[in-house]
Amino acid sequence: MSKWIGAAAICVNSDNQVLMVLQGKPEEEKRWSVPSGGKEQDETLEECCIREVYEETGYRCEIIQVIKDKAGAFGPVKYHVKYFEIAIVGGQPTLHDPDGLIYEIAWKTAAQLNELHFSFPEDKEFLLRYIEQRALD
Known part of the structure; x- marks a missing residue:
């Protein structure tokens, strides 16, 4: 079984909106996701996150904290x-x-x-709870 390792970025602005990207292969239905992607060979997950945000959105960012880990299997991966x-x-x-x-x-x-x-439907509930919690803080 192979393994894929990646990072995802959660950014909420002052209007309590989440940064999202519409993605998909040309032949696929396009779906929404937070900026994310796979780790390259000699980079840390933090570096991966920062690179993916820039590549997918054009924004420069800094890491504040880890907020979630997600692990599982998608078929043989x-x-x-x-x-x-x-x-x-x-x-x-x-x-x-x-x-x-x-x-x-x-x-x-x-x-x-x-x-x-959503590209990853399980992320929807997490993002909604995260936004709600931030609004209460």
């Missing part, structure tokens, strides 16, 4: 994804995705998240 809370520190929304899988960058409210088709 085991996966482990570390979710980081990030802060935007520069850049502007621009696609730099070398894989050509990102089609749109958007900030989404909790109400909008409820209407989206």
